[in-house]
Amino acid sequence: MTIDPVAPGPAGAGGGYGESLFEPWQPGEGERIDLGSLAYDHVTRARLRALGVGPEVRCCDVGAGTGTVARWLATAGGAGEVLAVDRDTRFVDPYAGGALRTLTADITAPDFDPGRFDLVHARFVLMHLPDRHRVMAGLRDLLAPGGCLVLGDPVDLTTAGPPDTPYRRAMRAMWRALGATIGTDISWTPDYPRLLRELGLTGVGAEVFVPALVPDAPITAFWLDTWDRTREAMLATGLVDAGVLDEARAALLSGTVADLSPGLVTAWGRLP
Secondary structure (H helix, E strand, O other): OOOOOOOOOOOOOOOOEOOOEOOOOOOOHHHHHHHHHHHHHHHHHHHHHHOOOOOOOEEEEEOOOOOHHHHHHHOOOOOOEEEEEEOOOOOOHHHOEOOEEEEEOOOOOOOOOOOOEEEEEEEOOHHHOOOHHHHHHHHHOOEEEEEEEEEEEEEOOOOOOOOOOHHHHHHHHHHHHHHHHHOOOOOOHHHHHHHHHHOOOEEEEEEEEOOOOOOOOHHHHHHHHHHHHHHHHHHHOOOOOHHHHHHHHHHHHHOOOOOOOOEEEEEEEEOO
16 A cells, blocks of 8 residues: 555544644643744745844734744834734743734634735644635735745655654654544645746745754754654554554654754745
């Protein structure tokens, strides 16, 4: 049987992100999110700078999480106004003030309309939404003329094929578990440039960053924590057993994986 590691499977049987997995009230969830931020924030910041973040720029950071991007935009990024949006803003609320505001909202709601912005950014958000194309169009509609939409989600370059190592089997099980539990799907992310162009955006570009999968890297700790939080769902896929997961963990911790982590596709385009 051929297994697609990034197929969503039976979507969202247990609820969306933060409802049946990765609930924000769980101990350590903010720290897990921050591990991902440590792995990817420098790439996001560099791209936003290259796209012209600075004084007078009005920004909306969608799915702000712990607010590392929004907080940077409002301070070192020098943006004139930053709105951090999330369904649960508990991690970023303590930093609100000055240029940074927070908004607790569901971006999938038909009446979501927080205003118009020169920059709209969303990272690791659309991968969890079944109606992502409608949401993408809604995010485009938040742009002021000349404004830039910047979107990022994972791309998995390795686990679909051989060798059939414990690490690759664990990653396959994780993607399948996330798909079955909360509807996560990353199979479409290489199409980001085309999707942005179809939304009528111009100056479309994209890049991929794959962080080093070494024992002391934040991304390694992120995957280990994520596997711990999804262990039962991963086992329920039937793609791995407890022994395989333990072998995969040991390989990450010892630095013997010799493979690629899933990476980040960042794509952007401007409203004419």
